[in-house]
Amino acid sequence: xxxxxxxxxxxxxxxxxxxxxxxxxxxxxxxxxxxxxxxxxxxxxxxxxxxxxxxxxxxxxxxxxxxxxxxxxxxxxxxxxxxxxxxxxxxxxxxxxxxxxxxxxxxxxxxxxxxxxxxxxxxxxxxxxxxxxxxxxxxxxxxxxxxxxxxxxxxxxxxxxxxxxxxxxxxxxxxxxxxxxxxxxxxxxxxxxxxxxxxxxxxxxxxxxxxxxxxxxxxxxxxxxxxxxxxxxxxxxxxxxxxxxxxxxxxxxxxxxxxxxxxxxxxxxxxxxxxxxxxxxxxxxxxxxxxxxxxxxxxxxxxxxxxxxxxxxxxxxxxxxxxxxxxxxxxxxxxxxxxx
Numbered sequence: 001x002x003x004x005x006x007x008x009x010x011x012x013x014x015x016x017x018x019x020x021x022x023x024x025x026x027x028x029x030x031x032x033x034x035x036x037x038x039x040x041x042x043x044x045x046x047x048x049x050x051x052x053x054x055x056x057x058x059x060x061x062x063x064x065x066x067x068x069x070x071x072x073x074x075x076x077x078x079x080x081x082x083x084x085x086x087x088x089x090x091x092x093x094x095x096x097x098x099x100x101x102x103x104x105x106x107x108x109x110x111x112x113x114x115x116x117x118x119x120x121x122x123x124x125x126x127x128x129x130x131x132x133x134x135x136x137x138x139x140x141x142x143x144x145x146x147x148x149x150x151x152x153x154x155x156x157x158x159x160x161x162x163x164x165x166x167x168x169x170x171x172x173x174x175x176x177x178x179x180x181x182x183x184x185x186x187x188x189x190x191x192x193x194x195x196x197x198x199x200x201x202x203x204x205x206x207x208x209x210x211x212x213x214x215x216x217x218x219x220x221x222x223x224x225x226x227x228x229x230x231x232x233x234x235x236x237x238x239x240x241x242x243x244x245x246x247x248x249x250x251x252x253x254x255x256x257x258x259x260x261x262x263x264x265x266x267x268x269x270x271x272x273x274x275x276x277x278x279x280x281x282x283x284x285x286x287x288x289x290x291x292x293x294x295x296x297x298x299x300x301x302x303x304x305x306x307x308x309x310x311x312x313x314x315x316x317x318x319x320x321x322x323x324x325x326x327x328x329x330x331x332x333x334x335x336x337x338x339x340x
Contacts, residue, residue, distance in 0.1 A: 065125075065306050071299040072122040072144070078292055079115030082155070083108045085288060089281045098192050099278035100165065100185070106158035107289045113151035114296050120144045121303060141307060148300030152293045159289030166282035173275050177225040187231055189274065190216065194234035201241045208243030211277075213270035214263035215239035215246065236260075 086108040090097040097104075124141025131138045165185075172182045193216060197204045208214060216238045223232060242261035247253055253262035263269060 064302055068299055068302055068306055069122070069125055071295070072118045072125065075118035075292075075296055075299070076115050076122065079111040079113070079118065079151075082111035082114075082288060082292055086111070086285070089285065093277070093281065096277050096281040098189055098196075098274055099169070099281070100188055103158045103162040103165065103282070103285060103289075106154055106161070107285060110151045110154035110158060110289075110293070113147060114155065114292075117144050117147035117151055117300070118296075121148065125306075138307070141303065145300055145303045145307070148296060148303065152297035152300055155289050155293030156297065159286045159291075159293060162282040162289065163286035166279055166286060169275050169279040169282060173272065173279070175225065183226060186226060187228060189278075190222075190231050190234050190238070193238050197238050197241055204238065204241050205243045208241075208245065208270055211270055211273040212245055213267055213273045214243060215261055215269055216274075217269045217271040 086104045090101060090104050120140045121144030124138050124144055127138070127140070168179070168181045168185050171177075171179055172185055177183055193204065196207075216235055219232055219235050219239070222235050226232075240260045242248070245264055245267040246261035247264050248261060253264065
C-alpha cells in the first residue's frame with residue numbers, strides 16, 4: 001500500500017511540473033513541397049513574348065546560330081581589310097585622294113566599328129548560354145547588335161555615296177557639265193591639286209610621271225565649263241610644274257598651246273587620267289562597301305533572332321512552378337487543462 005501510494009504521488013507531481021501534451025491529428029509537414037493538386041492548377045511563370053515563341057519554333061534556328069558564329073569571325077577580319085583597302089586607295093594607288101574622300105573615311109571608320117562589333121558578338125555567343133542560365137544580361141551580344149547595325153548602315157551609306165560619285169565622274173569624263181555636281185567635282189579636284197603643288201611641287205611632278213601625263217588641262221578648256229576665276233589661276237599654277245612627259249617647246253607638243261608646259265606627242269593632259277583613277281577607286285569601294293555592309297546588317301539583325309530564340313529555348317526546357325512556401329513550425333504544447 002505504501003509503495004503504491006508513493007508511486008501515485010510521484011506521478012501527480014510530474015503531471016503538475018510538466019505541461020500536458022495534447023495529441024494532435026497527424027498532418028503533413030508544412031515545409032515539404034507537395035505536387036500541385038488537380039483542383040488547384042500550378043501557377044506557371046508567364047511566357048515570353050510571342051516573338052520569342054515564334055523564334056524558338058523556327059526550324060532553322062540552330063543553323064542560323066552556326067552561321068552567326070561563322071560571320072562574327074569573318075566580319076572581324078573583313079572590317080580590318082576594308083579599312084586597309086581604303087588606305088591603299090587613298091594614299092598608295094596613284095594618289096587617289098585627289099577626289100572627294102568622304103566615302104573613303106566613312107567606309108574606313110565603319111569597317112573598324114564592324115570589326116569591334118563582331119568581336120563583341122563572338123564573345124557574347126561563346127558565353128551566351130552561361131549568362132542566360134545564370135539569369136544575367138548578355139551586354140556583349142547586345143552591343144554586337146546595336147553597334148553592328150549602326151556600323152553596317154554607315155558602310156552601306158559610304159558605298160552608296162561612292163557609287164553616286166562614280167556616276168558623276170563618268171559625266172565629267174564625257175564633259176557633260178549640265179549637271180552641277182560635275183562642276184563641283186572639277187572645282188574640288190583643281191583645289192586639291194593646287195594645294196598639293198603649293199605644299200610640295202615634287203609630289204605633283206612624281207604623280208605626273210606615274211600617270212604618264214602632263215599638267216591638268218588647258219586653261220582655255222577650263223574656261224569653257226567653269227565659271228570660277230580662281231580655278232583658272234589654280235590651273236595655271238598646276239600646269240607650271242612639268243613632269244617627264246611635259247615640254248616647254250611647242251614643236252614637241254601635241255598641239256599648240258599657251259601653257260608653260262604641254263604634253264609631248266603621244267601623251268595627254270592628266271585630267272582624264274585623274275578622273276579615271278577616281279572612277280576606278282569609287283567603283284571598287286562601292287562594290288566592297290555595299291556587299292560587306294549588307295551582309296553585316298543582315299547578320300546583325302539575325303543576332304536579335306538568335307538572342308530571342310535561345311532565351312525561349314532555355315526557359316521552355318524546364319518549366320518553373322511557383323508554390324507558396326510556409327515556415328516549418330514544431331508541435332506546440334497545449335495549455336494545461338484546468339479541469340484536471
